[in-house]
Amino acid sequence: MSHLSSVLTIAVWELKKSMTSMGRNVLPLAVGLLILLVLVTGFAAEQGIHLQDGMYRLGVDDPDVARIVAGDDRFTVFQDSAPGLWQNRYAYDVIVIGGEVYAADDGKGRSALKALERDYSGYVSWVATGQPDLFAAYPLWINMEYVQSELDFAATESGRQVGAPPRSASPPVPEGPVAAMTPPSSAVAFSPDDLRRHLATDTADTPFTRYTDILTADTGMETFKTPSQLSPPLPFDSIILIFVFIFPLYFTAQFFMMSIMNERLGRVGEALLSTPVRPGAILLGKSLPYLAIMLLIAAVITLMNGASLLILLPLFPVILFFMASALIIGMAARSFKELSFLSIFFSTLVTSYLFFPTVFANVHIVSIISPLTLVVLQLQGDGFTAAEYLYSTSLFFATSLVLFYAGVTNFTEERLFSQERLLPRLMEFVASGISASRPLLSLGLLAAFSVPFVFMVQMMCLVLFFNMPMPLSLILLIGASAFIEEFAKSIGLYALVRSRPGFLTVKNLVAGALLIALGFLVGEKVLLLATLSQITESVFGEILFLSLQVLWMPLLLHFAGVLIVALYLKIGGSRFWGVGLLTATMVHAAYNLYFMGGLL
Amino acid sequence: MNGRNIGIIARKEFSGLYAEKTILFAVLLQLFIAMFSSFLLVGLASMYDPETMAGYSTVEYAVGYAGEDSPLVAEFAKRDDLRLYRVDLAEGVAALKERKLAAVVYAPDTPPDAAEPVKLTLYLLQNDLQSSLINVKMKDVLLGYEAELREVRSDRLESFPVRLNFPEGIGGTDFFEFVYGLLIPLLVFMPAIISAALIIDLITEEYQRQTLETLLSTPVTFLEMIWGKILVCEVLIPLQAGIWLVLLAANGIAIDHAPEILLHVAAGGLGLILLGTLVALHYRERTSAQFVFSTALVVVVLFAMAVPYNPLNLIVRLSVDTAGAAHWVMLGIVLLATGLLAWATTAYARRVADLQQTGG
Numbered sequence: 001m002s003h004l005s006s007v008l009t010i011a012v013w014e015l016k017k018s019m020t021s022m023g024r025n026v027l028p029l030a031v032g033l034l035i036l037l038v039l040v041t042g043f044a045a046e047q048g049i050h051l052q053d054g055m056y057r058l059g060v061d062d063p064d065v066a067r068i069v070a071g072d073d074r075f076t077v078f079q080d081s082a083p084g085l086w087q088n089r090y091a092y093d094v095i096v097i098g099g100e101v102y103a104a105d106d107g108k109g110r111s112a113l114k115a116l117e118r119d120y121s122g123y124v125s126w127v128a129t130g131q132p133d134l135f136a137a138y139p140l141w142i143n144m145e146y147v148q149s150e151l152d153f154a155a156t157e158s159g160r161q162v163g164a165p166p167r168s169a170s171p172p173v174p175e176g177p178v179a180a181m182t183p184p185s186s187a188v189a190f191s192p193d194d195l196r197r198h199l200a201t202d203t204a205d206t207p208f209t210r211y212t213d214i215l216t217a218d219t220g221m222e223t224f225k226t227p228s229q230l231s232p233p234l235p236f237d238s239i240i241l242i243f244v245f246i247f248p249l250y251f252t253a254q255f256f257m258m259s260i261m262n263e264r265l266g267r268v269g270e271a272l273l274s275t276p277v278r279p280g281a282i283l284l285g286k287s288l289p290y291l292a293i294m295l296l297i298a299a300v301i302t303l304m305n306g307a308s309l310l311i312l313l314p315l316f317p318v319i320l321f322f323m324a325s326a327l328i329i330g331m332a333a334r335s336f337k338e339l340s341f342l343s344i345f346f347s348t349l350v351t352s353y354l355f356f357p358t359v360f361a362n363v364h365i366v367s368i369i370s371p372l373t374l375v376v377l378q379l380q381g382d383g384f385t386a387a388e389y390l391y392s393t394s395l396f397f398a399t400s401l402v403l404f405y406a407g408v409t410n411f412t413e414e415r416l417f418s419q420e421r422l423l424p425r426l427m428e429f430v431a432s433g434i435s436a437s438r439p440l441l442s443l444g445l446l447a448a449f450s451v452p453f454v455f456m457v458q459m460m461c462l463v464l465f466f467n468m469p470m471p472l473s474l475i476l477l478i479g480a481s482a483f484i485e486e487f488a489k490s491i492g493l494y495a496l497v498r499s500r501p502g503f504l505t506v507k508n509l510v511a512g513a514l515l516i517a518l519g520f521l522v523g524e525k526v527l528l529l530a531t532l533s534q535i536t537e538s539v540f541g542e543i544l545f546l547s548l549q550v551l552w553m554p555l556l557l558h559f560a561g562v563l564i565v566a567l568y569l570k571i572g573g574s575r576f577w578g579v580g581l582l583t584a585t586m587v588h589a590a591y592n593l594y595f596m597g598g599l600l
Numbered sequence: 601m602n603g604r605n606i607g608i609i610a611r612k613e614f615s616g617l618y619a620e621k622t623i624l625f626a627v628l629l630q631l632f633i634a635m636f637s638s639f640l641l642v643g644l645a646s647m648y649d650p651e652t653m654a655g656y657s658t659v660e661y662a663v664g665y666a667g668e669d670s671p672l673v674a675e676f677a678k679r680d681d682l683r684l685y686r687v688d689l690a691e692g693v694a695a696l697k698e699r700k701l702a703a704v705v706y707a708p709d710t711p712p713d714a715a716e717p718v719k720l721t722l723y724l725l726q727n728d729l730q731s732s733l734i735n736v737k738m739k740d741v742l743l744g745y746e747a748e749l750r751e752v753r754s755d756r757l758e759s760f761p762v763r764l765n766f767p768e769g770i771g772g773t774d775f776f777e778f779v780y781g782l783l784i785p786l787l788v789f790m791p792a793i794i795s796a797a798l799i800i801d802l803i804t805e806e807y808q809r810q811t812l813e814t815l816l817s818t819p820v821t822f823l824e825m826i827w828g829k830i831l832v833c834e835v836l837i838p839l840q841a842g843i844w845l846v847l848l849a850a851n852g853i854a855i856d857h858a859p860e861i862l863l864h865v866a867a868g869g870l871g872l873i874l875l876g877t878l879v880a881l882h883y884r885e886r887t888s889a890q891f892v893f894s895t896a897l898v899v900v901v902l903f904a905m906a907v908p909y910n911p912l913n914l915i916v917r918l919s920v921d922t923a924g925a926a927h928w929v930m931l932g933i934v935l936l937a938t939g940l941l942a943w944a945t946t947a948y949a950r951r952v953a954d955l956q957q958t959g960g
Contacts, residue, residue: 026888033895040899044906051905052781053913054922064762073908074781076922101766108920111776113766120764127761135717136756139749142742143721147697171685171692172662172700181690183667184721186708227742230735251891258887265808334620336801336808336886341625348632422620 010285260330609828
């Protein structure tokens with residue numbers, strides 16, 4: 001009871017403090033800026049975004065052709081006689097003479113040609129829309145029906161190919177029950193005038209509106225299209241959700257981060273630490289107001305979009321995670337600039353982690369790693385099951401708890417007011433997170449909890465190497481993913497060796513390596529990454545998740561990797577960490593390369 | 601103001617930045633954003649492009665066909681990456697749900713020359729990467745069918761568009777437009793935004809850590825201190841932007857008029873830094889200052905983008921050599937505005953310094 005009351009006291013105190021310091025000075029200006037923002041947004045919507053204006057030079061001999069690109073600011077149009085155009089053809093990216101299009105033979109010329117082709121097809125559609133007999137101009141309409149794939153967890157886990165291409169001559173036969181269907185009627189449900197209007201707005205479509213569309217109501221016409229309107233449904237739509245839901249949360253987390261940092265300025269927090277209140281209670285009290293505000297903001301946004309409040313369920317662990325990492329960053333940064341960069345860097349990482357899997361939404365297993373996918377599902381009206389919720393959010397709950405725990409154990413005078421450099425500080429944080437009585441178990445758990453982070457970084461590597469030429473990208477990816485895994489596995493050992501140099505006895509070394517390997521493997525297995533290789537349809541997936549096929553081999557590999565690093569640490573102390581890592585990486589990469597042999 | 605004192609402050613801040621390796625974080629962050637956006641636009645977009653995708657995917661997709669016979673079947677036969685199976689509609693959709701088919705088409709019995717349109721129904725998996733691929737492949741097939749139907753109904757059309765003949769076989773990608781129209785302005789301007797956020801940290805830190813008095817007890821005046829900090833932030837902008845340009849050039853992305861681009865960035869960036877300085881001097885507290893500044897930044901950038909010939913657009917034009925002499929005019933305008941801001945900053949900093957002396 002006394003704990004609870006001290007938590008509440010601190011919460012109220014924190015709320016008062018931040019309200020008085022922020023409110024009086026910032027509010028008037030913030031309101032003013034908000035009004036300005038609305039005005040400027042209106043202005044920008046009216047004027048359009050002028051970023052790519054005048055990129056291409058287009059030469060035409062006919063003013064009618066110039067009219068085709070009239071609405072496209074990317075083109076600067078020059079009109080000249082046909083011989084004049086031909087004479088100066090190197091001054092243009094594209095020229096049109098007598099209806100024939102010529103493009104400069106370089107990247108820019110080809111790009112301009114593509115832009116012109118797109119404008120032209122828009123223009124052709126515009127002419128067709130004006131025809132009195134709409135169905136002569138648009139004789140073919142496609143009604144898109146989207147069905148839910150009913151692939152369950154077990155099916156993907158057992159390694160069944162997603163959408164396997166059959167080579168047989170006879171059509172595939174469904175295994176499950178076949179629901180009776182009435183064939184769709186051939187009648188068109190919309191009047192020609194409605195369709196005409198829809199076509200007209202569609203040609204004026206900007207990339208921006210398609211993002212705002214997903215939050216507005218469905219009119220039913222979005223799924224009724226002509227063939228030229230069949231643009232691939234970009235799976236990036238969920239990025240708008242990041243802006244709508246995640247950014248406000250990220251901003252609020254900043255305030256919490258700053259509040260933690262403020263305790264460390266001029267040793268203000270010393271007074272707080274000298275009270276009989278436990279660090280855990282202090283941190284809980286300090287974080288409560290921000291947690292409440294973030295939940296409130298998320299609820300308001302949800303209601304404003306007319307969505308179900310169930311969205312808050314998957315958002316809650318994300319909020320927790322933001323808070324936990326804000327705590328660590330606030331405790332670790334030495335100066336404001338470090339705080340700024342750490343927080344921006346971190347939030348970019350988290351944003352991509354949240355966003356990335358949603359690209360694969362509905363290819364369940366992988367996409368559900370991100371709680372944001374559950375938000376997408378809920379918005380689609382599909383909802384999510386308790387099992388999916390657990391699967392998607394447990395990582396966030398777990399990592400937040402780990403981070404909070406690290407924060408609480410490190411919330412001491414010694415750590416808060418030390419001016420160590422960033423990396424040694426973070427190592428101290430890790431070291432005090434390892435239990436003194438059961439260090440081996442802690443190491444195993446640490447390895448298991450590092451898996452989601454490892455997965456995220458590996459995804460980023462895939463992104464980085466994607467555009468490189470083939471053999472190089474493969475080798476880089478193999479090396480990088482091996483290094484990341486070895487790094488994650490050995491970080492606990494390294495921190496431990498630094499803080500407790502006598503720890504590495506031979507017995508501890510072997511047992512520690514085994515537990516780490518085991519913890520890491522369990523973590524990997526839980527994530528079920530193997531499914532990803534089937535989705536990406538490329539060899540990339542195979543490299544990242546190669547080690548998941550047979551169980552004992554990867555265990556041995558992980559064990560060997562940790563053992564190598566541990567031996568180096570034992571022989572040379574913490575200075576040998578880098579060399580050990582490098583050796584382990586090479587062994588790991590060699591193993592992967594060997595198994596990739598068939599693919600190369 | 602004494603130039604030497606400004607230099608001393610600038611050096612002090614620079615070595616602070618160097619010691620903390622924050623600048624490394626900044627560069628890493630930018631690299632990350634660059635590769636992330638390039639993956640989004642080029643990487644995933646190329647996956648939708650069947651020709652680019654061909655290198656990675658040799659998969660033949662199975663498509664179910666239900667309903668009446670139509671010329672569409674012949675269109676499908678032209679493709680070697682789509683295999684058509686005649687199915688019963690209900691069975692086909694069930695197979696689609698089990699991912700044994702990639703798509704199902706249902707064709708009605710509408711004759712080609714009917715008054716009403718032919719309405720196909722296309723069944724796809726919802727929100728699925730594979731559906732997007734199928735979509736692109738199907739689009740080609742359906743466009744062929746549409747052209748055929750249009751031919752049949754052509755006597756009912758009244759006006760015809762201007763004809764343009766495009767050269768065959770020149771397939772452009774979105775890469776050029778992405779790199780020059782988005783990535784370069786983004787990369788080149790990011791250092792300016794980072795520097796503006798940095799100046800707020802540098803100034804508010806002196807207040808909140810109470811190091812200001814110590815600093816002012818040296819011969820350095822308040823104004824010199826502020827300008828020293830501004831100087832170090834400003835120098836970082838063309839430095840970082842220049843590195844980006846060199847890196848891009850090393851990757852085979854040639855950029856025209858690099859010196860002019862750096863000039864524009866340095867001028868625009870100085871404006872942002874001065875804005876940050878004003879906000880920081882007003883609040884003298886990081887949370888409020890960063891909050892107000894980031895909101896103001898969105899307003900300023902959004903406004904600038906809506907104006908033709910804005911500095912970001914000029915960077916694009918310069919990099920592809922279509923700017924002409926107009927950009928010098930804009931540079932003049934930006935410099936004029938920056939000069940005004942510099943004057944305001946100096947005046948405000950003086951007032952703050954006077955208040956501190958009389959107040960404390």
